[in-house]
Amino acid sequence: MVGAYIIAQFQFGPDQxxxxxxxxxxxxxxxxxxxxxxLALVAVTILYCLARYRRNAQVDRTPIPDSSLPLETAWTVIPMFIFLGMFGWGATLYFKKNQSPSNATEIYVIGKQWMWKVQHLQGKREINELHVPVGRTIRLIMTSQDVIHDFFLPAFRVKQDVLPGTYTTQWFAGTKTGSFPIFCAQYCGTYHANMIGQVIVQTPQDYEEWLSSGTTEPAMALSGANLFRSLGCSGCHAVNASVRAPLLNNLYGSPVPLQNGQVVTADERYIRDSILQPELQIAAGYDPIMPSFKDRVSEEELTQLISYIKSLSKSTDR
Amino acid sequence: MAQTQTAGLQEQFEDLTQQRETSNLGMWIFISTECLFFGGLFLAFTVLRHAYPVGFATAARHLDLLSGIAGTVALLASTLAMSIGLAALRNSDRFLSFLACFGTLACGLIFLGLEGSEYFRAWHEHLVPGGSFQFIGPEAGHVQMFFLLYFVMTGFHALHLTIGLGVIVCMMLLIMINRLHAERYGPLQVAALYWHFVGIIWTLLFPTLYLLGGR
Amino acid sequence: MINGLEVIEVENITRRGSYLTDTGLGSWLFTTDHKRIGLLYLFTIIFFFSIAAVAAAAMRLNLLTPRGDLVQAETYNKLFTLHGVLMVWFFLIPSIPSVLGNFLVPLMIGARDLAFPKLNLLSWYLFVIGGLVALYALLVGGVDTGWTFYTPYSSTYSNTHVVIMALGIFISGFSSILTGLNFIATIHKMRAPGITWFRLRLFLWSLYATSVILVLATPVLAILLCLLAVERVFGVGVFNPALGGDPLLFQHLFWFYSHPAVYIMVLPGMGVVSELVSAFSRKRVFGYKFVAFASMAIALLGFLVWGHHMFVAGQSVYSAATFSILSYLVAVPSAIKVFNWTTTLYRGSIRLDTPMLYAVGFIGLFAAGGMTGLFLAALGIDVHVHDTYFVIAHFHYIMVGGMVTAFMGGLHFWWPKITGRLYPEFFGKLAAIIMFIGFNLTFFPQFLLGYLGMPRRYHAYPDQFQVYNVLSTAGASILGVGYLMPLIYLIWSVKYGKKAGPNPWDAKGFEWETDSPPPTHNFEVIPVQIEDPYNYPPIS
Amino acid sequence: MNRKLKGTKALQSSVRKFCILFSVLTGLVLVSAGLSFVRLGGFEVLGIMLVAFVSVGIIVFYFMELGSLTQVSWLWAGAGLLWFGILFVLAMTDYLTRSWVW
Known part of the structure; x- marks a missing residue:
């Protein structure tokens, strides 16, 4: 009984x-x-030599050469090839982890000392919990309000630092229902250890039910559209506006030629920078007249604005 | 202890040549250290300049080019004087050596004076980062960042220069009391290496800070 | 007959005097004798080690329970910062280079002192001042950023005494640089006649490689700490995104120093082990040139891999791949060393004295630590185990299992030379075995914890992690006993130990040809190296 | 006396050499300052830094006498440069490839 209990305490790997x-x-x-x-070969060899060639033992000690080029080459080259194999395999997984499939459901995550704030596109918000449907590919778009955090999902074998001032992303697809831990893996201050939560992987039906339960907020894009008007963005970025500013339809995901000759892809990061530091990347053919909205919009509002601008783009899979 | 002691030879060395070569090497190692010290700053500058080219160029135009050129030439002149001082000492001309060291000192002070006036002007125009910083324009934040790096980089350079000036004063004293002469010029050689290195840093700092954004 | 010789020897020492003869405090504080400075370093680092070890003990006790009942979160964070800062900068980095290196470099190359003895004393003073400043930061309330000082937490959000701590590290950094500079100049210019580069002891090769890192990496840390202090004090800076800065720039510069720094913390250990393996197998180290060049290769390649600390930090994917492959390259020379040490044992004449026990322990633990490094260099796995206890276990296998073990081995090996006395062999062996067991029990469970997903720097943790934490804490208490024992019997031996004589191990090397303890200027006559340094007579 | 005269001659020639190098360096400063007034689509930046490196080279070789130094000093002068390069190249690799899409 006791033995079984003790053995049950030992876990040799996290959930898959x-x-x-x-x-x-x-x-x-x-x-x-x-x-x-x-390691075992090295250990056995060492122990064998220690036992066999101890000082007073009568054994064959005919000197061997001081060095052997073939031997040295062998144990330089063979490990190198093994290492290259390890590298290749590891890198493949890493590239996979960093390239999210195009049909992903997007969820916005904002880290702050010491909690995770999550908002779903449908408008639903949660704190320290992340509800996702099983089997669906989820792409997290993450930022931090203060210091560097790290969104770590051990059961999914992914983690990504969450940086202030920019967006980082990661994706996963849950393969079984249940609840799995979220940890903050980057030291972020006094209550770093409390910045933990749960991913709750549900069946699609349960997930839909959960989405529509409780207080419902307008969809993120809708909140973003309201903000777009109330902040006065629509005064310039509209078809018949008095000021000439780029139209934002179909902006997301498309290449933007800049004044300095560069071409950048309009991703979340670009849109974010254009709202907060419009002077940095001026679209070609437009005057640098847009004021900065730094300190005027919160991180939540930013994600809503971005979500709205993305909804203007047909290519986005909603 | 019955060995004949050569004047100025330290006990761990066999002869003055070994001693001189060792301290020379020591200074080169120190210089490579310093390369990386300033290297960190140059990297920070490059990364941020890469991120904010417009702001950095705007800020660079607020530095006085003429004063920068004058300072650079003054520092080059001090380098020249230093080399003459060393050559003179090696060729037993202690008086010229002393004079040249004095010239190095004077040129170094002129450089510091010019840099001081640049600092004063920046302060006057509210370009010193921090509470008193004022800049009108969309790039204010990046201009402030440029000036932060400007002050840190030139400040560390000036600190090195000031230490160098102190060393040169010591060298002048040693030449005066005949502790440095044609047989024992090692310390001046090491001091000269250091001084030239300080000059090199400025040779890189000047274009980086003053010229890169275009005028 | 032998007794008679010993008596003459002892009388000679008494007559000539050793470097320890003069006992005035002033004669210690103003000494330029490399051997005395080495001892000053020894006392200083033991002091800092003790404080850092107490912090570690408090942390381990706190982690016995999932809720972390012993100390508050704030205190816990300060404890691990203190532990990290003191262990890295005030114990590991100066441990073998500054203590054994200072003592042995001139002895091994047949010189009367280091190239710049006054600079050497200055670097000890800088070290002490830096350490005192760091301790002052502790006394006024501590620092809670972790030894990595990641921005913007350290530059903006932390309410603790970051600047004071940074100043302490900054000052001690110059101590590192000056020590490295001194060793390089000494090894280049002060070798006794006959010591060609390929007759140089392997310990010196490894110290040369270490010094390269000390000299070329430390200045980047210095400038980084300056920028951090500026950002923190004036509220304008280059790292905090809120100020327009780039937090990854901080990480790049930090790891440009700190990754090579981990090689500062293990290369000298490899050097010591090369000496020990050779002396106790009575054989030349197999593949001498490969071991020597491996040290230099590690010093160079160690600078090319820093980005593997940033695989999930948001750096470019291509950059990450580059750093990953370079990280695998740096593993090759380490593997070469392990294989060569192992082969050295073959057909040797092996005595398992205390230092050799440590050396064998080092090879095993270092190999285990190095192997787990391969997991961390694999991008896909690192994503999962980064910033978890897996990393903690990995680098403790290298730092404690490797460097501290090697340091203990070296200290025991050269203790008779340093003090002229032998320690009790039985207790020496016992302590070595206890340390090995305690170490593995402490840190092996942390690999499992890490793979399970327990993040590092957690003051409290979910219940499922408790069992391994309990094991780890139990191991730590055994490890603690292992560390206390040498402290006691080594001090005891200074007064009561048997007289050692010049060469108690019958080992090769200039340091064994002079008296124990050596006279102030090391050698009556500068020795000449006429053969390979490890030319042990063949065993019948 | 003769030796002293020889010394004076050697001194005169080195002073002359240093003065010439000084004027070259001053000229280079003016050239780089002039370059900052032209627009060559980024190449002026390259030119300015190239001029700076040439100046550094002159100081290192002639004023710091690297040309006449032992190999060891070469090693360490080179090490400073090499490691500076490592810091720069590997760090900039990250910044320059961050926005690449594959």
């Missing part, structure tokens, strides 16, 4: 709850097998 988890574990176990073998 995402499409990526199994792949990471496979690489991990492979590395474990390779390095374990090498």
């Amino acid at each position: 709850a995402s499409s990526l988890a199994g792949q990471v574990d496979a690489l991990f176990l492979t590395l474990l097998a390779i390095t374990g073998t090498i």
Whole structure:
């Protein structure tokens, strides 16, 4: 009884709850097998030599050469190739982790000392919890209000630092229902250890039910549209506006030629920078007259504005 | 202890040549350290300039080019004087060496004076980062960042220069009391290396800060 | 007969005097003797180690329970910052280079002192001043940023004494630079006749490589701390995004120093182990040139891999891939060293004295630490284990399992030379074994914790992690005993230990040819190296 | 006496050499300042930095006497430069490729 209880306390790996988890574990176990073998070989050799060649033992001690080029080459080159293999495999997973599939459902995450604020496109907000439907690819667009945090989902084997002043993204697809921990993995101040939460992976039906339950807020894009008007953006960025400013229809995801000759892709980061630091990247053919909205919009409002501007673009999969 | 002691030879060395070569090498190692010290600053400057080219160019135009050129030439002149001082000492001309060191000192002070007046002007125009900073224009934040880096970079350079001036004063004293002469010129050689290095840093700082954004 | 010789030897020492003869306080505080400065460093780093170890003990006790009942979150954060700062800058970095290096470099190359003895004393003073400033930061309330000082937390949000702590590290940084400079100049210019580069002891090769890092990495940390202080004090800066700055710039500059710094913390240990393995197997180290060049390769390649600390920090994917592949390259020379040490044992004549026990422990623990480094360099795995206990366990295997073990081994090996006395062998071996067991029990469970997902720097944690934390704390208490034992018997041996004689291990090297403890100027006559430094006679 | 005369001659020639180099360096400063007034689509920046590096080279080789130094000093002068390059290249790799899309 006691024995079984104690053994039950030992966990040898976290839950595998995402499409990526199994792949990471496979690489991990492979590395474990390779390095374990090498380590065991070294250890056995050392122990064997220690036992056999102890000072007073009568054994063959005919000197061996001081050095051997073939041997040195072998144990330089062979590990190098093994290492290159490890690199390649690891890099493949990393590229996969950093390239979100195009059909992802987007969810905005804002970190602040010491909580996670989540808003779904449909308008639903939650704190320290993240409801997602099982099987659907989720793309998190994350930023921080203060210091660097890190959105870590051990059961999904992903993590990404959440930086103030810019957006970072990561994606995952839950493969089984249940609740899994969220940790902040980047030290962020006194209550860093309290910045934890739950991802709740639900069946699509439960998820829809949850979305429509409780107090409903307008969809993010709608809130963004209201803001767009109340902040006066529509005064310039409209078809028949008195001031000549770029139209924002179909902006998201398209290339924007800049005044200095560069061309940038209009992603979340570009839109964010254009609202907060409009003077940095002036679209070609327009005057640098837009005022900065820094200190006038909160991070939440920014995400709503971005969500609205993205909704003006047909290419976005909503 | 019965060994014959050469004047100025430290006990861990065999002869003055070894001693001189060692301190020379020591200074080169120190210079490589300093390369990385300023290297960090140059990297920070490059990264931020890359991010905010317009703001940095705007800010750079607020520096006085003529004063910058004058300072650079003064520092080059001090480098020249330093080299003459070392060559003179090696060729037993202690008087010229002393004079040249004095010239180095004077040129260094002129440089510091010019830089001081630049600082004063920046302060006068409210370009010193912090509470008193005022700049009208959309790029104010980046202009402030430029001036922060300007003050940190030139400030550390000026600090190095000031230390160098102190060293040169010591060298002048040593030449005066005949502790440095044609047989024992190692310390002046090391001091000269340091001084030239300070000059090199300015040779890089001047174009980086004054010229890159275009005038 | 042998006794008679010993008596003559002892009389000689008494007559000639050793570097320890003069006992006045002034003679210590104003000494330029590299051996005395080495001892001054030894006392200083033991002092800092003790404080940092107490902090570690408090942290481990706190983590016994999931809620972290012993200390408050704030205190816990200050404890791990203190532990990190003191252990890294005030213990590990100066441990082997400044203590054993100072003591041994001139002895090993047959010189009367280092190239710049006054600079050497100055660097000790800078070290002490830096340490006192850091301790002052502790006394006025501590710092809670972690030893990594990530911005914008450290520059804007933390309410603790970041600037004072940064100043302390800044000052001690110059101590590192001057020490490195001194070693490089000494090794280049002060070698005794006959010591060519390939007759240079492997310990010196490793110290040379270490010094390269000390000299070329530390200044970047210095300037970084200056910029951090400016941002914090004046509220204008280059790292906080709210001010338009770039927090990743801080991380780039920080790790440009701090990754090579971990090689400062292990290369000298490799050097010591090369010496120990050779001396106790009575054989030349197998593949001498490869081991020597591996040290230099690590010093160079170690500078090319810093970005692997930033795989999830938001740096470019291409940059991450570059840093990953370079990280694998730096593992190659480390692997070469391990294989060469192992092969050295083959057909040797091995004595398992205390220093050798430590050396063998080092090879095992360092290999384990290095192997787990391969996991961290694999991008896909690092994403999962980054900033978890897996990382903590990995670098403690290198830093504690590697460097501290090597330091203990080196200290035991050269203790007879430093003090002229032998320590009790039985207790020495016992302590080495206790340390090995305690260490593994402390840190192995942390690998499992990390893979389970427990993030580092957590004052409290979910219940599921408790069992491994309990194991780890239990291990830490055993480790603590292991550290206390040498402190006691080594001090005891200074007065009561058996006289050692010049060469108690029958080892090769200039340092064993002079008296124990050595006279002030090391050698009566500067020795000449006429053969390979490890030319042990063949064993029948 | 003869030795002293020889010394004076050597001194005179080095002073002359240093003065010439000084005028070259001053000229280079003016050239780079002039470059900052022209627009060559980014190439003026390259030109300015190139001129700066040439000046640094002259100071290192002639004023700091690297040309006549032992190999070890070369090693360390080179090390400073090499490591400066490492810091720069690897850090800028990140910044310059961050916006690349694959």
